[in-house]
Amino acid sequence: MIAWTIYITFGGAVVILFLPRACAKWIALGITLAGFAVGLATFLSDDVDPAHFKTIVRMPWFPALGMNYHLAFDGISLVLVLVTGIAAISAVLFSWNVEDRAKEFFFWLLLVVGGSYGVFLSADLFLLFLFYELVIVPKYFLIAIFGSNNKEYGAMKLTLYSFFGGALVFLGIIAVYGAAGSLDLNRLAQFQFPEQLQSWAFPVLFLGFAVLAGIWPLHTWAPTGHVAAPTAGSMLLAGIVMKLGAYGVLRVAMNLFPVGFYQWRIWIAVLAVVGIVYTAAVALRQRDLKFVIGYSSVSHMGFVLLGFAAGNLFGVSGSVLQMFSHGVIGALLFAVAGRMIYRRTHTRDLDALAAMNLSRALPFAAFTFVVAAAASMGLPGFSGFAAEITILIGAWKSYPLAVWITGAGMVLVAAFTLRALKRTFFDVEGESADASGEVQGMPAAHVQMSSSAEHPVHLPPITIPEKLGAGLLMLATLAVGLYPKLLLDRIQPAVETMRFLSR
Amino acid sequence: MNYSELLRLAAPEAIIVITALIVLTIGLATGRASKFSLFVAALGIAFAVGAILSLPQSANLFGGMLVISPLNSLFKIVCLVLALVTIPLTSSEKSSPNLGEYLALLLLGALGLMLLVGSEELLMIFIGLELLGLSLYVMAAFDKSSIRSAEAGLKYFLFGSTASAFTLFGISLIYGLSGTTALATIGQKIGAVPIQPLLAVGVVMTLIGFAFKVAAAPFHLWAPDAYQGAPIPSAAFIASGSKVASFVVLGKIVLIGFGPVHGSADWRAMIAGWSPVLAALAALSILLGNFVALAQTNVRRLLAYSAVAHGGYTLLGLIAGGRDGFSATLFYTSVYAVTLIGAFAVVGEVRRETGGDDLQDFAGFAKRSPFLAAAMSIFLLSLAGLPPLAGFFGKFYLFSATFRAGANHGLLWLVALALFGSFVSLYYYLIPLKVMFVDKYSRSEAGHKSPVTGHLIANATIALLAVAVLFFGFMPQTLAARILAALP
Numbered sequence: 004m005i006a007w008t009i010y011i012t013f014g015g016a017v018v019i020l021f022l023p024r025a026c027a028k029w030i031a032l033g034i035t036l037a038g039f040a041v042g043l044a045t046f047l048s049d050d051v052d053p054a055h056f057k058t059i060v061r062m063p064w065f066p067a068l069g070m071n072y073h074l075a076f077d078g079i080s081l082v083l084v085l086v087t088g089i090a091a092i093s094a095v096l097f098s099w100n101v102e103d104r105a106k107e108f109f110f111w112l113l114l115v116v117g118g119s120y121g122v123f124l125s126a127d128l129f130l131l132f133l134f135y136e137l138v139i140v141p142k143y144f145l146i147a148i149f150g151s152n153n154k155e156y157g158a159m160k161l162t163l164y165s166f167f168g169g170a171l172v173f174l175g176i177i178a179v180y181g182a183a184g185s186l187d188l189n190r191l192a193q194f195q196f197p198e199q200l201q202s203w204a205f206p207v208l209f210l211g212f213a214v215l216a217g218i219w220p221l222h223t224w225a226p227t228g229h230v231a232a233p234t235a236g237s238m239l240l241a242g243i244v245m246k247l248g249a250y251g252v253l254r255v256a257m258n259l260f261p262v263g264f265y266q267w268r269i270w271i272a273v274l275a276v277v278g279i280v281y282t283a284a285v286a287l288r289q290r291d292l293k294f295v296i297g298y299s300s301v302s303h304m305g306f307v308l309l310g311f312a313a314g315n316l317f318g319v320s321g322s323v324l325q326m327f328s329h330g331v332i333g334a335l336l337f338a339v340a341g342r343m344i345y346r347r348t349h350t351r352d353l354d355a356l357a358a359m360n361l362s363r364a365l366p367f368a369a370f371t372f373v374v375a376a377a378a379s380m381g382l383p384g385f386s387g388f389a390a391e392i393t394i395l396i397g398a399w400k401s402y403p404l405a406v407w408i409t410g411a412g413m414v415l416v417a418a419f420t421l422r423a424l425k426r427t428f429f430d431v432e433g434e435s436a437d438a439s440g441e442v443q444g445m446p447a448a449h450v451q452m453s454s455s456a457e458h459p460v461h462l463p464p465i466t467i468p469e470k471l472g473a474g475l476l477m478l479a480t481l482a483v484g485l486y487p488k489l490l491l492d493r494i495q496p497a498v499e500t501m502r503f504l505s506r
Numbered sequence: 507m508n509y510s511e512l513l514r515l516a517a518p519e520a521i522i523v524i525t526a527l528i529v530l531t532i533g534l535a536t537g538r539a540s541k542f543s544l545f546v547a548a549l550g551i552a553f554a555v556g557a558i559l560s561l562p563q564s565a566n567l568f569g570g571m572l573v574i575s576p577l578n579s580l581f582k583i584v585c586l587v588l589a590l591v592t593i594p595l596t597s598s599e600k601s602s603p604n605l606g607e608y609l610a611l612l613l614l615g616a617l618g619l620m621l622l623v624g625s626e627e628l629l630m631i632f633i634g635l636e637l638l639g640l641s642l643y644v645m646a647a648f649d650k651s652s653i654r655s656a657e658a659g660l661k662y663f664l665f666g667s668t669a670s671a672f673t674l675f676g677i678s679l680i681y682g683l684s685g686t687t688a689l690a691t692i693g694q695k696i697g698a699v700p701i702q703p704l705l706a707v708g709v710v711m712t713l714i715g716f717a718f719k720v721a722a723a724p725f726h727l728w729a730p731d732a733y734q735g736a737p738i739p740s741a742a743f744i745a746s747g748s749k750v751a752s753f754v755v756l757g758k759i760v761l762i763g764f765g766p767v768h769g770s771a772d773w774r775a776m777i778a779g780w781s782p783v784l785a786a787l788a789a790l791s792i793l794l795g796n797f798v799a800l801a802q803t804n805v806r807r808l809l810a811y812s813a814v815a816h817g818g819y820t821l822l823g824l825i826a827g828g829r830d831g832f833s834a835t836l837f838y839t840s841v842y843a844v845t846l847i848g849a850f851a852v853v854g855e856v857r858r859e860t861g862g863d864d865l866q867d868f869a870g871f872a873k874r875s876p877f878l879a880a881a882m883s884i885f886l887l888s889l890a891g892l893p894p895l896a897g898f899f900g901k902f903y904l905f906s907a908t909f910r911a912g913a914n915h916g917l918l919w920l921v922a923l924a925l926f927g928s929f930v931s932l933y934y935y936l937i938p939l940k941v942m943f944v945d946k947y948s949r950s951e952a953g954h955k956s957p958v959t960g961h962l963i964a965n966a967t968i969a970l971l972a973v974a975v976l977f978f979g980f981m982p983q984t985l986a987a988r989i990l991a992a993l994p
Contacts, residue, residue, distance in 0.1 A: 065983045067990060068903065129902065133893035140892060143936065147944045155944065163933060170929040173905070174922060181909040 005045040006060050006074050006124065008038045008084060012091075012117030016110050024105050031095045031109040035116065039088030046081050046493070053078030054496035056126060056189055064127075069185050075126035077500075078493035079253070079323050083123045083246060086330035089479050090242030091116040093334055094235040096472030097342045101149070101233075108149055112235055114141035119243045123250060128176050128186040131255070135172070135247060139165045142236070142244065149233040151345075157231025161240075164214055164224035171211030172251065178204040179259060191259050192502060198262050205263025208256040209271070215248025217301040218308060219278030226297030234341030237293070241300045241333030246326045249307045253319070253501075257311060261503035264314065272312035272398075276405045276412070279305035283415035287422065292344065292351040295423045296336045299379060302416060303329045303387075309405060310394035314503060318397025320494045321390055327490060328378075328386035328483060335375040335476040342469060343368040344427065347462040353423065357430035367465045369428040371473045376424045378480045380417045386480045389487035515565055515574060518557040518582060519620055525550025526613035533606010544593055547609045551590045551616070558582050570627035570688040576992035578624045581754050584840050585619040588747040588847065594967040595739035595851050608648055608739075615641035615743060619751040626762065628677045628687040631755055635673070635715070638748060639666050645740035646732050658735030662744075665718060665728040673715025679708030680763075689763035697766030701778060709764055709780050713787075716759070719752035720817040721810075723791040733810035738857065741806065742850035745813055746843035753839045757824055757832050760784070771825050772916025781825045785920060788825065791818030792927035799934045804864050805853055808934055809846065812889060815931060816842055819924050823904050826911030833989045834907040838900040840985065841978050842889070845897060848971035849885040851964060852878050859958050868938055869945040875958035877965065879942045881972045888975045890935040891928050896978035901928065903986065 015034030019027050045051060060074040076084070094112065101108050114137070121134030139162055146158035180186055182204075183194045196204070210218070217225045225245070229237045257264045279302050286298035303325065310322030345351050348359060362369040378385035381392075391413075399406045483490055498504070513520065525547060532543045558579050565574040589612060596608065618638025625631050643666065647659020681687055683705055684695035696705060714725065721729040733741045760768075760780050769779015776782045795815030802808040820842070823835030853863050855878055860867040872879035888895035905921045978985055 065899075065986065067983065067987060068906070133898070136893045136898070140887060144943060147940055155940065159933070159936070159940075162936065163929075166932045167929055170925040173902075174925050177902075177906045177909045177921060178915075178918075180906050181915060 004059075005041060005076055005081075005084065008041050008088070008120040009074075009117055009124065011037050011041070012113050012120060016113035016117060019106055019109050019113070022106075027105045027109045028095065028099060028101070031098075031113060032092070034113060035088065035091040035095050038116070038120065039085075039092055042081070042084040042088045045076075046085055051081070051493075053081065053493040054500050056080075056192075056497075058126060058189075059124075061126075064130075068129075069180075069187070070129050071127050071187065073127040073130060073187065074124045075189070076124055078495070078497035079250075080123045081493050082323060082327050082490050083250060084120060086246070086327045086479075087116060087119050087123065087243050089475060090238060090330050090334045093338065093472035093476050094238040094242070096468040096475075097238065097338045098233070098235040099466065099468040100346075101235075104148065108145070108233075108235075111141040111145045112239065114138070115145065115239050115244065119247060122247050126188045128179060128188055128191065128255065131188070131251070132169075132172060132176055135251065136166075136169050138244060138247065139169065142240070145236045145239075146228065146232045150231040150236065151233070152231065153227070154231040157227045161224045161228035161231075164221065168211045168214030168221075168248070171207050171214075172255075173211075175204050175208030175211055175256070178207070188254065188258075194259075196260060196262075201260040201263035202266050203263075205256055205260040206267055208260070209252055209264075209267065212248045212251030212256055213308065215245060216252060216308065217245055217248070217278075217304040219274055219281060219301070219305065222278060222282065222301040222304075225301050226294050229297035229300065229337065230291065230293040234338060234346075237297075237337035237341055238334040241296075241337055242330040245300065245304055245333075246330055249304065249311075249322070249326055252308075252311060253322070257314075257503050258501050264503050268312045268314055269402075271308055272402050272405050275305045275308035275312055276408050278302065279309065279409055280412040280415065283412050283419060286419040287415060289419075290353050292340045292353060292356065292423060292427060293337070295353075295419060296333075296340055299336070299416065299419065300329070300333050302412070303333065303379070306391055306394050306409075309398050309409065312405075313394070313397040313401045315397050315400055316495065316498055316504060317393055318401065319501070319504075320491060320498045321393030321395075321397055323494045323498070324386070324393060324483070324487060324490055325390035328390040328480065331476050331479045331483075332375055332378045332385075332387055335371065335473065335480070336379060338469075338473060338476070339368055339372045339375060343371065343465060343473075353426040356428075357426045360430075362428040364462050365465060367470060367473075371477065372424060372428060374477050374480075376420045378484070380420050381413065384481070384484050386483035386487070389484055393487075393491075512567065512572075515561065515567060516572060518554040518561070518586075519617055519624075521550060521554040521557055522586075522613055522617045522620065525554075526610045526617070529606055529613065530610040531606075533604065533610070536606075543606050543609055544596070547593055547613060548590060550613065551586050551593075555583055555586050558586075568627075570625065570690065571630045572624055573626045574624070575994075577754075577989075577994075580988060580992045581623045581750065581836070582620050584843075585623060585747050585751055586616060588750065588843050589613070589616040589619070589743065591844075591847055591967055591971060592739050592743045592747070594963045595742055595847070595854055597961045597964050604648075608645070611641045611645050611648075612739070612743065615645065616747065619747050622751040622755050625755075626689045626758060628680065628689070628692075628759075628763075631759070632670075632674060632677060634751075634755075635719070636670060638751070639670060642666075642740070642744055642748060645743065646736040648740060649737045652735070654731075654735035655737060656735075658732040658741075661728045662732045662736075665725070669715045669718030669725065672711045676708045676711030676713075676715070679704060680712065683708060689758060692763045693765045696764070701767055705767065706778070709767060710783060712759065713756075713780060713783055716752055716756040717787055720749055720756070720820070721791075721814050722787040722817045722821065723794040723814055726791065726795070726814040726817075729813060730807045730810040733813070734804055734806040734863075738850055738854035742847045745809070745850070746847045749813075749817070750839050750843045753820060753824075753835055757835060760824055761827060761832060768827060770912065770916070771920070772912050772914075773919045775916055781827070784821050784825050788818040788821035788920065789923055791815060791821070792924055796927045796930040796934075800930065802934070803866075805856075805868065805938055806850075806863050808938070809849060809853075812931060812934070813846070815927055816889070818927070819901070819904060822908045822917075822920055822924060825920065826908040826917060828907075828911060829990070829993050830907040831911055833986065833993050834900075834904040836989050837982070837986045838904045840989075841896040841900045841975070844971055844974050844978070845885050845888045848881065848968060848975065849889070851968045851971065852882040852885065855958070855961070855964060855968070858961075865938060865941050868941045871942045878958065878968070879939075881968045882942065883939050884972045884975055886935040886939060888979070890932045892932075894976070894979045896975045896982070899979055899982040899986075903982070
């Protein structure tokens with residue numbers, strides 16, 4: 004049944020093109036809700052076996068090359084399908100006011116969502132790669148057509164990075180296929196690849212997928228892409244697309260090449276830790292709110308990679324939990340920054356925002372951002388805490404030093420999050436008006452507005468769809484934060500059956 | 507062997523010749539361009555396809571001069587279909603006063619393709635090559651009012667005739683060594699003796715002629731000007747039909763005729779033979795084609811340089827050799843030809859509407875004609891190798907066959923290079939799409955904002971080709987399994 008997430012979404016995308024523009028957003032909402040409902044129903048049903056990557060559809064596609072249309076799912080896929088559904092619904096809700104070329108917008112958006120469902124459910128390597136690449140081009144158009152500042156640059160950079168990763172993955176897949184003669188992920192997971200092949204093919208596959216997961220130093224597409232993207236685009240990027248890369252690392256690179264993984268995992272840990280600390284430090288220096296969040300995304304994805312590098316039950320299941328958690332929190336942060344703030348104030352400059360006294364002008368936005376920031380910092384009670392603590396416990400067993408350094412990095416994360424929070428909403432005194440006036444490239448109107456902002460500026464209130472979307476995301480992060488067992492029950496059995504686990 | 511037997515086996519070719527003559531007569535009689543001749547030409551091709559289908563499974567005339575085999579018949583059909591979908595493109599040219607002559611040339615070119623594909627004997631192959639070449643030279647220079655078209659024709663002719671001379675010289679050397687021109691016998695003869703310098707010269711010279719035909723670097727210099735200057739249908743035909751037939755024949759020559767001197771292109775384990783030569787051509791084509799394409803501002807020139815790169819990818823399958831490699835090459839080149847004709851058809855429509863085919867002429871085109879823009883994105887993304895389009899599967903098939911060939915994955919370097927090349931190519935394929943979907947109109951005249959109605963037959967052809975690209979992406983086995991089954 005869960006396969007219907009894919010069909011519904013792609014079918015809906017096509018339907019949107021042929022119906023009047025006014026229906027587009029309603030259909031998109033209906034489609035994403037349906038996709039989420041299907042995912043949730045499967046997640047909650049009792050007769051699910053989360054431990055095994057169980058086939059749901061299998062049809063011969065090109066028998067001569069051993070290709071099948073083969074879908075399967077286990078606990079990890081389920082969790083990621085769930086977060087895809089949540090992020091997709093909220094992305095549609097936060098795009099409620101898209102009027103210009105709305106049909107195209109929701110078409111591209113649904114293609115990204117559908118492709119992501121496909122990746123999480125594919126049990127055939129060729130099929131997985133097909134869906135994986137399918138996501139790239141819609142992302143490009145979503146950003147290049149509907150984005151904001153420097154959109155064409157951001158879109159092209161993101162696309163080229165993704166496709167560079169894709170080329171590496173392609174090479175890795177050809178290597179897998181050439182060596183094993185099969186593309187069935189379940190069969191490949193049993194196959195003993197020659198050690199020599201693993202030692203070069205693992206880094207190729209790993210790096211290919213990890214580009215999309217935002218691994219340092221190939222992460223620079225993420226901040227620029229996030230900033231350039233429209234709100235829904237950034238939400239999908241942070242919420243889903245970065246997870247595609249991480250999922251590929253786990254499901255393909257690590258699971259097929261355990262020997263290669265052990266040879267290289269120290270380097271994964273190094274890159275992950277550098278990524279966490281470095282991008283957090285960079286985020287501390289940003290003036291653009293979306294850049295702060297963009298870098299924080301990379302930093303959070305660093306945790307996922309650190310958990311993978313740990314290579315044990317806690318580390319890896321923590322990583323999957325973090326994928327869910329960041330999917331929700333990242334989407335929430337971008338929703339606040341992109342839609343609630345930027346759409347209304349037309350600036351994302353922290354100094355300019357500081358002068359606007361936004362906590363009084365947009366109380367709901369302030370509340371949402373506080374929740375998102377708390378979750379992002381990893382405060383107990385939110386999903387970020389549950390995930391990161393699990394990862395750190397796992398990493399402690401493998402790389403204690405990495406945990407120490409990451410701990411320092413977490414302080415930086417807290418620092419930049421609090422800084423962004425304070426500057427955006429709670430800088431009541433404000434930097435003096437002159438300071439914001441000095442900001443380069445700010446339109447004159449904003450300078451005026453901010454200099455006269457002793458009182459709260461009059462901004463359009465937060466709309467109902469925005470409240471619903473934010474509510475959904477907050478609910479998700481709280482639910483998982485308070486009761487992480489909800490997801491871990493599904494994740495851990497699946498991780499336990501993976502063959503790279505260090506014993 | 508009697509003449510009625512010959513006539514029966516050569517019926518498809520005969521039908522094409524007769525059709526060419528009829529079309530020529532119609533053009534002569536009516537004096538003006540007539541849609542009727544388009545119809546007659548299409549009908550003739552359809553009859554020829556029917557005749558091919560009713561041929562016996564296999565036959566061999568005059569020591570390989572005319573060979574009928576499943577593979578040859580399949581690719582005769584492919585070539586004829588490519589010629590058929592080229593015909594509607596003639597409507598994109600503003601004025602074609604000599605439509606009859608043009609169609610006759612197109613049909614004669616198609617006959618050249620059939621002779622090329624249907625022969626396993628060097629002399630006959632050369633005749634096919636020349637017939638094809640001469641038709642194409644004239645077709646390239648057909649637009650007499652355009653100086654660019656004249657340039658295209660002249661360049662194509664000069665380079666082409668030089669390359670033919672090389673090939674002929676190579677063939678004569680091979681003949682001198684083996685005493686025969688039949689491919690199968692050549693294979694046996696040169697396998698029996700050790701490689702000698704004369705053979706090496708003969709092989710390399712023969713290959714040069716084909717490297718020219720498939721526009722592999724460094725023999726690609728004619729391609730950008732021919733693609734840009736020639737009338738759209740000529741350029742499409744040069745880039746598709748001619749290329750497919752050349753790959754079929756090149757494959758037969760190297761795998762059957764020169765089979766024993768395969769050599770090896772494995773990394774650090776190269777052995778002299780034709781495969782290192784092709785590997786060098788392929789590597790150079792991939793790098794040069796992709797990087798030079800990055801700098802192009804004219805869409806047809808861009809397609810030309812990308813064609814050089816695709817020629818390079820396609821060679822990979824031949825280097826890999828074997829049944830898998832050859833069938834991957836054939837699948838890739840067929841799918842590529844279909845895609846490229848589609849891209850040229852869209853360029854033709856855009857050119858008819860805006861009067862140019864530079865990138866800026868495409869600006870904002872998606873708003874004027876969502877259909878053409880969508881079709882163009884299907885074609886270009888397939889060329890870039892993105893799923894779920896035919897080019898993606900083609901690349902996967904081709905590269906995996908190459909990877910698996912050779913001991914110890916020695917061809918990995920070529921696969922990695924090709925993947926790197928296709929990564930680079932995504933950028934320049936995205937640029938036209940970006941211009942169409944994202945940019946605003948560059949020209950503000952009112953006439954350029956109206957929606958495009960387009961030409962019915964041309965639009966139908968474009969739709970058909972786009973569907974074909976999607977179809978071969980979703981159902982690659984329909985073609986790939988046929989090719990695989992046709993290979994011995």
